[in-house]
Amino acid sequence: MMEQPLLSVRHLSIGLSRQGTQLPVLNDVSFDVAPGEVLGVVGESGAGKSVAGAAIIDLLVPPLRRTAGEIALRGDRLDLMSPRQMHRVRGKRVGFIFQDPMTSLNPVLSIGKQLKDTMRTHLRLGSSELHGRALDWVTRVGLPNPERILKAAPHELSGGQRQRIVIALALCAEPEIVIADEPTTALDVSVQAQMLDLMRLLHKETGTAMVLITHDLGVVAKMADRVAVFYAGRLIEIASTRALFQSPRHPYTAGLIGATPAPDGQGGMQVVAIPGAMPGVDALPPGCAFHPRCPRAQADCRTVVPPLVVLGTGEAACLHPLPERTAA
Amino acid sequence: MKLEGVDVKAVSKTFGGKAGAFERLLGRTPRGLRAVRDVSFSISRGEVLGLVGESGCGKSTLARVIGGLLEPTGGDIAFRGVKPRLQMVFQDPFSSLNGRWRVDDIIAEPIRTHRLRPKGEVAGRVAELLEQVGLSPADGVKYPQAFSGGQRQRISIARALAGEPDFLILDEPTSALDVSVQAQILNLLRDLQSRLGLTSLFITHNLSVVRLMADRVGVMYLGELVELASADDIFTNPKHPYTRLLIDAAPDLDPIDRTLHPIPGELPDPSRPPSGCSFRTRCPYAQPLCAETPPPLRWEAAREVRCHFDLTPKSLSVPA
Amino acid sequence: MIVARSLFSTFRSAPGATLATLAIAALFAYAFLVPLFTADPFQLAGMSIMDSFTPPLWMDGGNPAFPLGADDQGRNIITAMAYGLRTSIVVGVSAVLIGLVLGGALGLLAGFVGGRTDAVIMRIADVQLAYPALLLAMVIDGIATAVVGRERSATLAIAIVIFAIGIAFWVQFARTIRSSVLVERDQDYVAAAQITGRSKLAIVMWHILPNVMAPVLVIATINLGIAIITEATLSFLGIGIPLTHPSLGALIRNGNAFLQSGEWWISAWPCLVLVVLVIAVNVLGDHLRDHFNPKLRGRS
Ligand SMILES: Nc1ncnc2c1ncn2[C@@H]1O[C@H](COP(=O)(O)OP(=O)(O)OP(=O)(O)O)[C@@H](O)[C@H]1O
Ligand SMILES: Nc1ncnc2c1ncn2[C@@H]1O[C@H](COP(=O)(O)OP(=O)(O)OP(=O)(O)O)[C@@H](O)[C@H]1O
Ligand code: SF4
Ligand SMILES: [Mg+2]
Ligand SMILES: [Mg+2]
Numbered sequence: 001m002m003e004q005p006l007l008s009v010r011h012l013s014i015g016l017s018r019q020g021t022q023l024p025v026l027n028d029v030s031f032d033v034a035p036g037e038v039l040g041v042v043g044e045s046g047a048g049k050s051v052a053g054a055a056i057i058d059l060l061v062p063p064l065r066r067t068a069g070e071i072a073l074r075g076d077r078l079d080l081m082s083p084r085q086m087h088r089v090r091g092k093r094v095g096f097i098f099q100d101p102m103t104s105l106n107p108v109l110s111i112g113k114q115l116k117d118t119m120r121t122h123l124r125l126g127s128s129e130l131h132g133r134a135l136d137w138v139t140r141v142g143l144p145n146p147e148r149i150l151k152a153a154p155h156e157l158s159g160g161q162r163q164r165i166v167i168a169l170a171l172c173a174e175p176e177i178v179i180a181d182e183p184t185t186a187l188d189v190s191v192q193a194q195m196l197d198l199m200r201l202l203h204k205e206t207g208t209a210m211v212l213i214t215h216d217l218g219v220v221a222k223m224a225d226r227v228a229v230f231y232a233g234r235l236i237e238i239a240s241t242r243a244l245f246q247s248p249r250h251p252y253t254a255g256l257i258g259a260t261p262a263p264d265g266q267g268g269m270q271v272v273a274i275p276g277a278m279p280g281v282d283a284l285p286p287g288c289a290f291h292p293r294c295p296r297a298q299a300d301c302r303t304v305v306p307p308l309v310v311l312g313t314g315e316a317a318c319l320h321p322l323p324e325r326t327a328a
Numbered sequence: 329m330k331l332e333g334v335d336v337k338a339v340s341k342t343f344g345g346k347a348g349a350f351e352r353l354l355g356r357t358p359r360g361l362r363a364v365r366d367v368s369f370s371i372s373r374g375e376v377l378g379l380v381g382e383s384g385c386g387k388s389t390l391a392r393v394i395g396g397l398l399e400p401t402g403g404d405i406a407f408r409g410v411k412p413r414l415q416m417v418f419q420d421p422f423s424s425l426n427g428r429w430r431v432d433d434i435i436a437e438p439i440r441t442h443r444l445r446p447k448g449e450v451a452g453r454v455a456e457l458l459e460q461v462g463l464s465p466a467d468g469v470k471y472p473q474a475f476s477g478g479q480r481q482r483i484s485i486a487r488a489l490a491g492e493p494d495f496l497i498l499d500e501p502t503s504a505l506d507v508s509v510q511a512q513i514l515n516l517l518r519d520l521q522s523r524l525g526l527t528s529l530f531i532t533h534n535l536s537v538v539r540l541m542a543d544r545v546g547v548m549y550l551g552e553l554v555e556l557a558s559a560d561d562i563f564t565n566p567k568h569p570y571t572r573l574l575i576d577a578a579p580d581l582d583p584i585d586r587t588l589h590p591i592p593g594e595l596p597d598p599s600r601p602p603s604g605c606s607f608r609t610r611c612p613y614a615q616p617l618c619a620e621t622p623p624p625l626r627w628e629a630a631r632e633v634r635c636h637f638d639l640t641p642k643s644l645s646v647p648a
Numbered sequence: 649m650i651v652a653r654s655l656f657s658t659f660r661s662a663p664g665a666t667l668a669t670l671a672i673a674a675l676f677a678y679a680f681l682v683p684l685f686t687a688d689p690f691q692l693a694g695m696s697i698m699d700s701f702t703p704p705l706w707m708d709g710g711n712p713a714f715p716l717g718a719d720d721q722g723r724n725i726i727t728a729m730a731y732g733l734r735t736s737i738v739v740g741v742s743a744v745l746i747g748l749v750l751g752g753a754l755g756l757l758a759g760f761v762g763g764r765t766d767a768v769i770m771r772i773a774d775v776q777l778a779y780p781a782l783l784l785a786m787v788i789d790g791i792a793t794a795v796v797g798r799e800r801s802a803t804l805a806i807a808i809v810i811f812a813i814g815i816a817f818w819v820q821f822a823r824t825i826r827s828s829v830l831v832e833r834d835q836d837y838v839a840a841a842q843i844t845g846r847s848k849l850a851i852v853m854w855h856i857l858p859n860v861m862a863p864v865l866v867i868a869t870i871n872l873g874i875a876i877i878t879e880a881t882l883s884f885l886g887i888g889i890p891l892t893h894p895s896l897g898a899l900i901r902n903g904n905a906f907l908q909s910g911e912w913w914i915s916a917w918p919c920l921v922l923v924v925l926v927i928a929v930n931v932l933g934d935h936l937r938d939h940f941n942p943k944l945r946g947r948s
Pocket of ligand 5: 158159160387388389419499
């Protein structure tokens with residue numbers, strides 16, 4: 001008896017048109033986000049995480065295009081909405097934190113103006129209240145001297161400060177769900193912890209759900225309720241955070257966890273890279289896209305595309321999944 | 329002749345401290361934002377110096393001053409031996425690539441500028457670099473817009489390597505990368521370091537990365553260098569309270585204990601640093617003395633620490 | 649090229665812009681193809697006094713040889729308009745190019761060098777902005793004519809008009825380019841080129857310039873409309889281009905004299921062509937502006 005998901009993505013596919021042909025960038029991806037839930041999205045660089053996030057709120061620019069799929073927010077079909085309706089959903093109901101901070105920021109307007117404009121359009125506040133709220137948000141994201149920050153232009157801020165403004169811009173309209181694309185990569189560990197704390201707090205206060213796209217497994221471990229792993233345009237594993245870290249079932253997920261340099265390793269640290277590189281969208285191998293790099297690959301992996309199947313408490317797309325590891 | 333080392337001598341950088349016509353009329357000088365304050369250190373040939381510190385503490389500004397992109401307001405940078413060939417990997421993978429250039433032209437630019445290869449070999453070299461950073465040579469004909477954030481950062485790294493630098497400045501080179509690609513790139517950089525004896529400055533907020541890559545690590549707080557020691561010493565035996573807190577703040581991979589350990593308090597406004605020690609407003613060990621006199625940078629064995637006391641700060645996350 | 653390709657893909661969703669582009673293409677073809685096959689009606693050989701004031705085909709006295717009628721000198725309106733349109737386009741495009749080159753160079757200089765150079769250039773721009781383009785063009789044309797003398801050749805006269813109109817445009821180009829340069833200058837790709845050791849000039853030419861071209865293209869398009877109108881106004885006032893090489897403006901002025909007596913077609917047709925051309929150019933300009941402004945694309 002699942003409650004109705006807040007966000008439901010079904011069979012989402014995205015194509016890249018090049019010289020008349022369609023290359024699949026994202027292939028038949030389905031997932032749900034429950035109200036108040038944090039879904040972590042991780043995966044190899046270029047796996048399609050950002051593109052999936054952008055597709056949810058219809059921000060793909062040519063040559064990328066959604067070729068199939070249904071997207072529903074509390075039952076409202078976003079994929080059927082007119083650009084006009086979509087415009088009202090964006091920012092107000094779905095907040096977005098872009099990987100490139102300058103996508104959200106206008107280089108020539110002051111930070112204060114941008115924050116106030118966003119709140120004015122979505123919250124209908126008076127101008128006296130706007131200033132107070134803008135100051136409040138800058139303080140909440142932990143920036144010193146908020147008055148200076150409000151007057152500053154984006155290029156006068158450090159990478160991390162800019163990123164925090166982008167977080168404030170996405171949160172200040174109090175959306176139902178936030179799609180956060182690498183919200184903390186530009187941040188140092190301490191500020192990162194502070195931002196994650198802030199997002200958790202808002203999360204509790206307002207029940208905002210979140211799709212947290214990141215490649216930082218540490219962030220996912222601390223923040224996410226469930227984790228979706230992407231590889232070469234496919235969802236290859238999805239499970240509760242605990243299950244995923246304790247017992248990854250897909251060999252790629254296991255490799256990803258193994259590639260993290262552990263912070264408390266003694267002396268000479270080593271990192272174990274997964275050998276080889278992820279294939280580009282124009283050179284996908286047949287069968288399981290991971291097979292050329294997979295230590296468990298067998299003959300059938302080269303021909304059969306593994307479907308996502310239920311394994312234990314989660315789901316994984318692998319023909320020869322790792323055995324379940326119980327808590328040691 | 330080779331580059332023998334890089335000396336950073338008492339470098340300061342203040343933004344916006346200059347009086348405009350109006351202020352001069354009133355006889356006022358506006359208070360500038362002191363992003364970097366009196367930082368000195370040396371990097372010897374073949375060494376990797378790591379630089380860590382909170383967001384906004386002045387790491388990128390220092391990197392830009394060292395790279396000659398910004399004029400310091402005080403102090404200077406001296407290169408021992410020859411004037412080195414420089415390259416830099418920038419923090420933001422989106423603004424650091426020219427969107428109107430094809431990727432192969434972007435990577436070939438340093439090769440062509442310094443005539444590092446005969447014309448006929450440039451394309452081959454570019455393909456080789458693309459492969460080294462885990463992209464396909466066929467990607468060369470695309471424009472940067474066709475790549476994800478992590479892929480763009482790798483293009484930027486390939487461009488820096490293409491310049492065959494004597495001195496390489498890396499500003500958060502791997503923070504846009506997932507761990508598996510990050511591991512690949514770090515291994516590549518380490519390999520080049522050991523083979524070519526590359527001198528570099530490695531800025532990152534990822535402490536495990538800096539531990540893996542750096543020979544020595546400098547810790548910055550509010551524009552100042554507060555501790556500088558060998559990578560091992562910094563991590564196993566930090567002396568400055570800030571270094572300790574920074575190490576504790578890094579999230580580990582444990583999904584069950586979800587406590588985060590941000591450094592308590594807020595970063596002070598860099599245009600109005602606190603009196604005395606700049607860290608005193610957040611320091612768990614602060615004494616009245618700390619508010620009165622700024623602590624000097626003390627030498628202790630092979631380490632420099634900017635703290636009045638000789639502390640062995642306790643970890644907060646590991647119960648004592 | 650990438651710009652062009654993605655631009656065409658946006659045309660599909662903007663029928664107005666598609667229509668405008670087609671109209672512009674058709675008018676250009678008309679202006680440049682017709683004179684290839686006809687005698688210049690503004691030379692004696694092209695006129696036939698016998699046919700003067702022939703009304704359009706569907707009116708009483710219409711003649712199939714003059715579908716849109718003929719003017720006071722018996723010139724075929726269709727042919728005469730092609731010549732007029734050609735002059736208008738040549739003058740408009742050249743004037744915009746002059747403004748673009750001058751303004752572009754000064755804007756790049758102001759934005760990239762900054763400091764005193766910037767201040768001086770922008771102050772001059774401010775002063776010039778205080779005077780309307782038309783007035784400026786009239787003054788420059790007057791001065792140039794006085795210097796060169798009344799007996800100037802037709803080509804020289806056209807060159808003077810082009811220059812007079814073009815000079816009025818540099819300010820807008822310079823300002824736009826300067827502000828784009830100020831944004832681009834802080835981008836890290838410029839810093840990367842600096843670190844690599846490229847010269848200032850190389851950075852401006854190869855890195856910054858291609859990135860500021862988009863807004864320039866937009867302004868050029870919009871200014872093309874303004875230039876054509878300005879020239880038409882000058883010609884209508886009888887200043888500028890000699891009657892041996894009339895533009896649309898001169899044709900309208902010529903026809904204006906006969907409006908009272910009912911020969912409306914002599915001025916109405918050139919008027920219509922002028923209006924269609926200017927509107928089409930403006931619609932295209934607006935479309936380009938929306939296309940290149942990422943803030944307007946998709947999001948608030
Ligand atoms: N405009 C575009 N044109 C062509 N290909 C594109 C375009 N945008 C993205 N791609 C391709 O789509 C794939 C997915 O990109 P996406 O940005 O979603 O990756 P990602 O998972 O977010 O990676 P990262 O962690 O590096 O940001 C990449 O392989 C990229 O090459
Ligand atoms: N061009 C500028 N004009 C004015 N202030 C600036 C400028 N660039 C940086 N600053 C200020 O200088 C301080 C240091 O910035 P810097 O970019 O060096 O930080 P950082 O240590 O690299 O931080 P991060 O880890 O977030 O990138 C910040 O307070 C920032 O606001
Ligand atoms: S000098 Fe004082 S305030 Fe500063 S770090 Fe040491 S103990 Fe803390
Ligand atoms: Mg991404
Ligand atoms: Mg920085």
